[in-house]
Amino acid sequence: MVYDILVIGGGLAGLVNAVHLSQAGLKVLVLEKNEYPKHKVCGEYISNEVLPYLKSIDIDPFEVGATSIEKFALSSPQGTQVKTRLPLGGFGISRFSLDNLLYQKAVANGCKVVKATVEKIRFLDDHFEVTTRGGFEYFATFAIGAYGKRSNLDVQLDRKFIHQKTPYLAVKSHYTGNFPDDLVALHNFKGGYCGVSKVEDGLINVCYLANYKTFKQYRNIETYQQEVLCKNPHLKSIFRTLKSAFPKPLTISQISFAAKETVENGIFMCGDTAGMIHPLCGNGMGMAIHSAQILSNLFIQFFNTKMTNRHELEQTYIEKWEKTFSRRLNAGHILSLFLANPSLLNVGIPTLKLFPRVLPFIIKQTHGEKFSTV
Numbered sequence: 001m002v003y004d005i006l007v008i009g010g011g012l013a014g015l016v017n018a019v020h021l022s023q024a025g026l027k028v029l030v031l032e033k034n035e036y037p038k039h040k041v042c043g044e045y046i047s048n049e050v051l052p053y054l055k056s057i058d059i060d061p062f063e064v065g066a067t068s069i070e071k072f073a074l075s076s077p078q079g080t081q082v083k084t085r086l087p088l089g090g091f092g093i094s095r096f097s098l099d100n101l102l103y104q105k106a107v108a109n110g111c112k113v114v115k116a117t118v119e120k121i122r123f124l125d126d127h128f129e130v131t132t133r134g135g136f137e138y139f140a141t142f143a144i145g146a147y148g149k150r151s152n153l154d155v156q157l158d159r160k161f162i163h164q165k166t167p168y169l170a171v172k173s174h175y176t177g178n179f180p181d182d183l184v185a186l187h188n189f190k191g192g193y194c195g196v197s198k199v200e201d202g203l204i205n206v207c208y209l210a211n212y213k214t215f216k217q218y219r220n221i222e223t224y225q226q227e228v229l230c231k232n233p234h235l236k237s238i239f240r241t242l243k244s245a246f247p248k249p250l251t252i253s254q255i256s257f258a259a260k261e262t263v264e265n266g267i268f269m270c271g272d273t274a275g276m277i278h279p280l281c282g283n284g285m286g287m288a289i290h291s292a293q294i295l296s297n298l299f300i301q302f303f304n305t306k307m308t309n310r311h312e313l314e315q316t317y318i319e320k321w322e323k324t325f326s327r328r329l330n331a332g333h334i335l336s337l338f339l340a341n342p343s344l345l346n347v348g349i350p351t352l353k354l355f356p357r358v359l360p361f362i363i364k365q366t367h368g369e370k371f372s373t374v
Ligand SMILES: Cc1cc2nc3c(=O)[nH]c(=O)nc-3n(C[C@H](O)[C@H](O)[C@H](O)COP(=O)(O)OP(=O)(O)OC[C@H]3O[C@@H](n4cnc5c(N)ncnc54)[C@H](O)[C@@H]3O)c2cc1C
Pocket: 008, 009, 010, 011, 012, 013, 014, 031, 032, 033, 034, 041, 042, 043, 044, 045, 046, 047, 116, 117, 118, 119, 146, 147, 148, 149, 151, 152, 153, 170, 171, 195, 207, 208, 209, 255, 270, 271, 272, 273, 276, 279, 282, 283, 284, 285, 286, 288
């Protein structure tokens, strides 16, 4: 069987494409290496800019317990804190629940989802041939690369960024205890920053990104948190009072924010596979969902014969992607340089308190407008 579209990776970008395209009647196959549901390292705060679109493809995160978030707090490593209302607001939902909701919707729409790790992908003029671990082969007219920030496939495709070393690792755990329902906090510490916000069932997600150089001096996560994160009094109070709901934290490493190609070897890259914004912006999931919407709409136009060839489709996607996301990526990069400098933060955050309009303005630079059409 030749599928219309084969999606490699069933995370947010892959599953949103799967739901949208299968709803439009296209034959879609998703190959995902993990089972659903599964916890993922992520801050789990999503901007409201994606809500109208998600609802238009019949996905309602509030049905699985999402919590509304309207306020934002930012603290310096010393603990000086500034608070503001989020311009668009957002919601908190675990990836365990959100990815599973999308997966169930995709299957209900008639999409085929197979648990398999893709090892090889080849473009043969007018179709793709994909081989999975175990030697199974699948064929499709188009392929979407939605396999996340870093994967074995980046090595196979010899993508430029894969040869650069990256200094970041991330740690995440859910906790029980007291934390405001409507707040997302970003607390800085020497060598990184930590996001805290509520998800479903009253659980609190605590997720931080750290520079490996600062981390490797400590024996383990527990000591690192005590010795480094807890120098920020807000984090000290969080780690002292909250109780972990995970047997041990989840970790990932080798997180890259390097520029990537949007289309490579004929594969349409989507979500983090096309480019990743610094997590401090709290908008990577928004971008994954929005890029899937842009791509799905283009594929639907193509199959409705409003576009004539593959090249035109590729160029249109590249242009739309750049137009929609390059400003945000640049703003995220500049902000990350600012946050990486504790002395700047210790001066900058008290200054932000004096000019209350500045923080919402900065947040807007890393986000888009609400988007709705399917
Ligand atoms: C520390 C941290 C905190 C973050 N916090 C936030 C936040 O609060 N808000 C926000 O909006 N964004 C946040 N992000 C960003 C967000 O997590 C990502 O942008 C988002 O997950 C991108 O989704 P995706 O679908 O591109 O990738 P993923 O969700 O990673 O999905 C990729 C999928 O591909 C599968 N896969 C990989 N290789 C293969 C293969 N060879 N074969 C088959 N399957 C494969 C994987 O198993 C995975 O399921 C954070 C990121 C980090 C690192």
